[in-house]
Amino acid sequence: MKKQNGLDAKKETTLSARRISKRRLEQLSASEDESAPEYVQAKSQKTSGKEEEAAAARRESLLDALKEEEEEAAAARRESLLVSLKEEEEEAAAARRESLLVSLKEEEEEEEEAAAARRESLVALKDEEEEEEEAAETCREMEMRIKHLEGENQQLRQLIVTELPGVLDTLKSTTAQLIALKNDGDRSSCGGVSCASASILSEEWSSSPYHASYSRPKQVELHPGTGVYLSVAQWTAAHQCRTASTFVRAVLVCLFDTETLIKSNFKGGASKRLTDGEKRVQLDRVKTSALAAATLEKFPGTSKGVISDAVNRKIAELKYRLKETSGTSVGS
Structure with a gap:
């Protein structure tokens, strides 16, 4: 902007100088025409011709200078406009980028929330399937009993x-x-x-x-050398189970009565599944060891975590059913 103002001022100065030179030339010509005698007028015609040529040369030089100055000013204006346009385009592009980033971030957050909701739904479905499987296993156990x-x-x-x-x-x-x-x-x-x-x-x-x-009815040792026995009917029913978890659950209720189970868990101590803070008694280690050995014999590769989890799940199921039964009896 400052450069453009300087160019405008220089242009005005040049134009003013040209106007003054032209007026002086006209005044000189007029004074010579009025005061000079005829013999001097003829002599001065040559001089005036040279002066006109010099003036024409000066005018041409001034016109060239003005043209150059105008071209420089136009180039400066074009450059200034280009810079302004470039800055505006960069600002607009930055604003668009920021808007797009905000939109993308919001979409990502929405997708994460949707994914979390889907994961929760899958977990809920898995829990429902496990509950249905446990209910089916319980029904089968009751039918066998x-x-x-x-x-x-x-x-x-x-x-x-x-x-x-x-x-x-x-x-x-x-x-x-x-x-x-x-x-x-x-x-x-x-x-x-x-x-x-x-x-x-x-x-x-x-x-x-x-x-x-x-x-007494004939009994079968749960695992050789453990001294823990099941009746033939219990042994037959347990060996119909197709998974280690269902096998553990089926044998568990044969080894312990319900009253013992609801007061105990696999390792003893506070339950990790229930939040009541009550400390449980550890189940008889001889029987649980025999149960683990029989499970590994029937389902090789079963981890101890699967066995303990199946035991604690069955105990939690018994507690829940006992609570439901007591609540129903109180309500009636």
């Missing part, structure tokens, strides 16, 4: 109907024999007869087929 109980009930009914009358007949005949022996003997021999009769009765009962019906 029901079938087992129905089988035991059928065996008991068959025992009562078919074998109990024979047992009663044996007891009646043995009692009659004891009474007869007692009536025939004296007091001194009565004790011996009674002992002998009792021994005979015991031997007959032990050798009778009815004794096997009342013996």
